[in-house]
Amino acid sequence: MFEKEVHPFSNYLRSAMIPHIWCxxxxxxxxxxxxIHALDELQKDLDKLVVISGIGCIGRTxxxxxxxxxxxxxxxxxxxxxxxxxxxxxxxxxVISGDGDLxxxxxxxxxxAARRNIGIKVICANNFNYGMTGGQQGPTTPxxxxxxxxxxxxxxxxxxxVHLAAASGATYVARWTTLHVRRLTQSFKRMLQKEGFCFIxxxxxxxxxxxxxxxxxxxxxxxxxxxxxxxxxxxxDPAKAEIMPEKIVVGExxxxxxxxxxxxxxxxxxxxxxxxxxx
Amino acid sequence: xxEKRALLTGAHFMNGDVACAEGAIAAGCRFFAGxxxxxxxEIAEHLSERMPEFxxxxxxxxDEIASIAAVIxxxxxxxxxxxxxxxxxxxxxxxxxxxxxxxxxxxxxxxIMRGGPSTGQPTLPGQQDVMQAKWGSHGDYGIIALxxxxxxxxFDLTIExxxxxxxxxxxxxxxxxxxxxxMWERVVIPSSSKxxxxxxxxxxxSPNKYMPFMPDDDMVPxxxxxxxxxxxxxxxxxxxEHGYPKTQSxxxxxxxxxxxxxxxxxxxxxxxxxxxxxxxDAEVAVVAYGIVARSALSAVRRARKAGIKAGLLxxxxxxxxxxxxxxxxxxxxxxxxxxxxNCGQMVREVExxxxxxxxxxxxxxxxxxxxxxxxxxxxxxxx
Amino acid sequence: xxxxxxxxxxxxEKVKHPKAEIHLIVDQCKGCGYCIQYCPKKVLEESRDxxxxxxxxxxxxxxxxxxxxxxxxxVCPDFAIFVVEKPCxxxx
Numbered sequence: 001m002f003e004k005e006v007h008p009f010s011n012y013l014r015s016a017m018i019p020h021i022w023c024x025x026x027x028x029x030x031x032x033x034x035x036i037h038a039l040d041e042l043q044k045d046l047d048k049l050v051v052i053s054g055i056g057c058i059g060r061t062x063x064x065x066x067x068x069x070x071x072x073x074x075x076x077x078x079x080x081x082x083x084x085x086x087x088x089x090x091x092x093x094x095v096i097s098g099d100g101d102l103x104x105x106x107x108x109x110x111x112x113a114a115r116r117n118i119g120i121k122v123i124c125a126n127n128f129n130y131g132m133t134g135g136q137q138g139p140t141t142p143x144x145x146x147x148x149x150x151x152x153x154x155x156x157x158x159x160x161x162v163h164l165a166a167a168s169g170a171t172y173v174a175r176w177t178t179l180h181v182r183r184l185t186q187s188f189k190r191m192l193q194k195e196g197f198c199f200i201x202x203x204x205x206x207x208x209x210x211x212x213x214x215x216x217x218x219x220x221x222x223x224x225x226x227x228x229x230x231x232x233x234x235x236x237d238p239a240k241a242e243i244m245p246e247k248i249v250v251g252e253x254x255x256x257x258x259x260x261x262x263x264x265x266x267x268x269x270x271x272x273x274x275x276x277x278x279x
Numbered sequence: 280x281x282e283k284r285a286l287l288t289g290a291h292f293m294n295g296d297v298a299c300a301e302g303a304i305a306a307g308c309r310f311f312a313g314x315x316x317x318x319x320x321e322i323a324e325h326l327s328e329r330m331p332e333f334x335x336x337x338x339x340x341x342d343e344i345a346s347i348a349a350v351i352x353x354x355x356x357x358x359x360x361x362x363x364x365x366x367x368x369x370x371x372x373x374x375x376x377x378x379x380x381x382x383x384x385x386x387x388x389x390x391i392m393r394g395g396p397s398t399g400q401p402t403l404p405g406q407q408d409v410m411q412a413k414w415g416s417h418g419d420y421g422i423i424a425l426x427x428x429x430x431x432x433x434f435d436l437t438i439e440x441x442x443x444x445x446x447x448x449x450x451x452x453x454x455x456x457x458x459x460x461x462m463w464e465r466v467v468i469p470s471s472s473k474x475x476x477x478x479x480x481x482x483x484x485s486p487n488k489y490m491p492f493m494p495d496d497d498m499v500p501x502x503x504x505x506x507x508x509x510x511x512x513x514x515x516x517x518x519x520e521h522g523y524p525k526t527q528s529x530x531x532x533x534x535x536x537x538x539x540x541x542x543x544x545x546x547x548x549x550x551x552x553x554x555x556x557x558x559x560d561a562e563v564a565v566v567a568y569g570i571v572a573r574s575a576l577s578a579v580r581r582a583r584k585a586g587i588k589a590g591l592l593x594x595x596x597x598x599x600x601x602x603x604x605x606x607x608x609x610x611x612x613x614x615x616x617x618x619x620x621n622c623g624q625m626v627r628e629v630e631x632x633x634x635x636x637x638x639x640x641x642x643x644x645x646x647x648x649x650x651x652x653x654x655x656x657x658x659x660x661x662x
Numbered sequence: 663x664x665x666x667x668x669x670x671x672x673x674x675e676k677v678k679h680p681k682a683e684i685h686l687i688v689d690q691c692k693g694c695g696y697c698i699q700y701c702p703k704k705v706l707e708e709s710r711d712x713x714x715x716x717x718x719x720x721x722x723x724x725x726x727x728x729x730x731x732x733x734x735x736x737v738c739p740d741f742a743i744f745v746v747e748k749p750c751x752x753x754x
Contacts (some may be wrong), residue, residue: 005687008743016514017523019740024717029739038735047508050356063512063523068505070355071514071524072348073378079345083360084351084505086336087310091356091506109348112341179700181736219694250673269331274330276284 009255012036012046014066021060025219027178027204028058031096031125032065033184034181038188049092050084052077054104057206058125061096078113081120089119092192099126101137103159107139114168117196118262123188124161124199127206135209142243146213147155161201162238166254171196173238173254177203177226180250188254196260203248284332288470295460296321296363299389299453300329302437303341303361305474306536309335310360312349313366314342317401318457319391322363343368347375347388354386355513357504359441363389365457366399366408370417377416380539382513383492383500386480390452391460392569394645396516403646404457406569406620412452412626413598419536421543423550424452424598426568435593442477443550444465447542448499454597456620458570458648482509492535493520496579498542508573536592541570547599555604557583561590563658566605566629568594570648571618578654585655587662597625602632609633614661616641618649637661682749685694686719691742693717703727706734722734 010018013036022028039046041125046067053062055074062069072080078093085093095102102110113120129147130136137147137154140161144153165173168189172194184202191198205211205222216222226248233241234251241249285304293301300322303311311330313323323339330337335354340346346362353360364372369390379386394400395407408415411425423443427436437453444451480501482489493513494500500520503509516524517532525531543550556579558564561581567575572593582589592608594601605628609615616635617626618641626640641657643649691713698706698720705728709721719747720743728745735744 007685007687007744008746009741013741014523016521019692022739025694026739028738029741030696033736033738033741050505052352059624060524061461067411067510069510069512069518071512072351073374074514076344076348076378078373079348080352082338082340082345083310083312083349083354084356086338086349086357086442087353087356087360088506108341109345112345127726137719143418168628178737178739185736209741219696220699223696223699227342235735269334272331 009033009036009040012066013064016246017063018066018116022057023208025207025222026057026062027127027202030121030181031058031060031204032176034185035096035123035188036065037180037185037194042189042192044092044192048090050093050251052081052084052093052095052216054097054106055132056098056101056130058096058098058131059231060093062271075101076109077101078106078120078122081090082113082118085118085120086262086265091267094119095120095122096185097124099124099128099140103139103161103164111164111168113196114165114170114199117169117171117258119262121191121198122200124201124265126161126201127204128212129206129210131206131209135213142245147210158243159245160239160241162241162253165199166238168198169258170254171256171258172198174252175201175203175241175250177231177248177250178205178229179223179226190255195263196258200267203243238262281566284644286468286471288468291466291468292463293466294321294454294463295427295430296391297325298430298466299363299434299437299450299455299460300325301388301466302526303441304329304335304436305398305434305468306359306441307476308348308359308361308441310353310358311336311362312338312340312346312348312353312360313362314340314364316343316365316368316394318460319363319389322389332490343371343591344375347372347379350386351375351379351384355382355505359385359445361387361389362431363391365401366395366405367397369408369411373415377418377420379450380416380420380422381515384450385444385448385502386450387437387444388450388452389437389546390454392454392456393575396456400645402457403649404570405644406456406571406624409597409621410624412454417529419540421449421540422452422598422634423435423449424454425597426454426594426597426657427459428569429459430462431466433459434466438474438476443476445477445479446499447546448479448502454569455488456569457630471610471644478536486510490520491522494538497544498538544599550596550599551601553604553606554591554595554596556591556593558590558592558608559606560588561611562588562613563616563662564590564608565616565618565654566592566594566625566659567618568625571620574649574651575618575654578658581651581655582658587658589596589658590637594625600628600632602628605629605632606634609636612636614639616654616657618643618647618654618657618659620644634639667711679729680748682725682730683746683748684722684725684728685744685746686722687723687742688713688719689718690740691715692740693719694739696737697743699735700737702731703729
């Protein structure tokens with residue numbers, strides 16, 4: 001009789017919800033795997049971790065990780081996370097969501113949270129489309145890509161997410177693909193030890209929905225695209241970090257020190273009350 | 280930084296918005312996220328000044344949607360949280376109000392009603408959002424909405440709103456109008472021993488047995504907060520008692536949605552508050568709320584002087600609708616008069632509850648609330 | 663990567679390999695093929711038998727070739743494979 005195999009990360013996952021709903025080859029599982037790996041290496045106290053996600057395939061992550069978690073309405077994960085972090089700055093607040101959720105409907109919340117430098121950690125699983133609803137165009141869909149709402153090829157220029165994050169004021173910005181598992185894990189670790197608003201874009205394969213329509217119908221074909229095209233250019237100009245069929249610029253782009261909003265707020269409150277005591 | 284600064288016990292002369300803000304502080308609200316909008320801006324401005332005095336958090340978010348989302352987040356992180364807005368912002372917040380209902384988040388949302396629809400009359404009163412209070416978000420759900428008529432009630436009912444939201448784990452709405460929000464009256468803030476504060480039910484038992492949506496006998500589940508080791512999940516998707524999404528089961532959907540409705544409706548006798556003035560022998564019963572009830576009170580007194588057996592049923596709770604009270608007044612009255620600053624909203628509920636007793640609607644839009652004479656005229660026509 | 667296999671001590675003729683224990687949670691695998699494709703030592707191949715999900719999970723070709731790089735563990739989206747090091751005795 002074989003003993004039932006128990007994965008070393010099973011404590012980090014809610015056993016009642018595993019196996020997850022993600023398609024074969026979907027990169028979301030790799031994002032979660034590397035994130036858990038980082039938590040494990042840092043021996044993070046899971047009782048102080050809050051995982052918040054939006055709507056989308058990656059949005060199911062909040063249900064899978066064995067920590068306090070919340071699955072919000074579409075696009076609002078970052079605003080919700082702001083409330084959580086301000087109410088209890090001791091909590092480690094991670095937002096794990098998708099390209100459409102964070103940058104289309106949620107775009108406004110993203111730029112303001114980055115501007116404020118609120119200490120939440122945002123992980124974007126960028127699969128270039130709205131996978132959960134069947135594969136519509138999104139704000140990161142590449143030019144000429146075929147999606148269910150761009151059946152003749154996309155003509156909208158996509159966002160450069162790392163450029164947007166850097167320009168909005170994030171203290172840590174990185175982009176990796178799901179093939180760069182080790183560097184991604186290292187980036188997660190760095191992010192979890194950093195003060196302020198951090199952003200990591202993870203380019204993930206969506207073979208069933210996006211890849212299939214764009215000549216990469218298996219996960220392996222998408223990962224091979226990542227392998228062929230990705231170039232590590234650490235601390236290069238994020239404005240020039242493009243994602244093209246022949247070149248995907250990855251790396252760490254921003255890593256600066258800046259006081260977080262919640263620290264500034266508490267300092268301000270303390271100062272105000274100091275003045276009052278002196279009356 | 281001291282909690283003593285929080286409660287400003289004593290008599291004050293203040294406007295409704297400020298009274299509402301002080302009521303929130305007295306209730307233990309320590310998180311406010313908002314966005315400027317006439318005529319609710321003063322609530323935000325006052326709290327931006329007051330919150331730091333006792334370590335409360337104030338943040339101006341980038342829009343109303345972010346405000347209500349942050350409020351839900353802060354509530355789940357353990358703080359009593361509130362936002363305040365007016366019609367346009369209230370419309371924006373509906374989706375997340377639905378999220379608060381679905382995740383049973385205690386929180387307070389203040390809507391200072393102005394002329395609508397759309398941008399409407401930002402500086403003038405209206406009562407056009409009262410149906411939206413009940414039906415604004417998609418789906419079926421129960422919600423509680425209160426309508427203050429005075430500046431003192433702006434203070435008192437804000438505390439009541441917090442207590443109700445904590446008791447029933449439901450977002451509670453304070454539907455005030457621009458006049459009550461901007462007028463200045465005397466407010467008495469009692470000492471802390473005289474203020475009743477209700478805090479949310481906490482879980483009993485060990486964290487690994489905790490089920491965030493398993494109700495007690497009162498249909499309300501105890502609520503844990505983030506960071507205490509409960510490691511629970513909450514989602515806007517249809518979910519089971521564990522909080523995990525269970526979107527394919529009609530049994531789960533039925534159980535959950537009906538409980539969200541009945542949690543409020545079955546406790547309506549404990550929730551509902553009304554005021555009855557000279558209603559015992561009234562032949563013409565006026566049903567009113569908000570600033571209009573102030574005019575209605577004056578009208579009822581004048582009517583009595585003129586020999587009309589008038590009475591006033593003032594709705595303090597709008598939702599759940601005080602059906603039984605309206606039905607009782609309708610039974611003995613020959614006619615009912617419902618003045619509202621809209622095209623007919625609560626009057627529909629009154630008609631429904633009145634079961635045949637003639638109901639006369641007095642509509643007024645724009646500028647001023649009904650004058651007592653306008654309501655008296657309607658009573659004369661129907662006596 | 664275990665410390666001792668990165669440095670070859672002077673005078674040692676044979677590098678001591680760590681012994682790998684590859685664990686497959688067969689019915690959790692969705693057959694994406696990432697572990698098979700990206701194993702640097704080609705330790706895995708597609709199995710000829712389908713699992714309970716109806717896909718072909720990996721099959722261990724030669725466990726002794728595994729160097730415990732753990733790439734498969736990290737790249738598996740389904741937590742269906744992991745590698746641990748067998749406790750090392752004098753003779754390994």
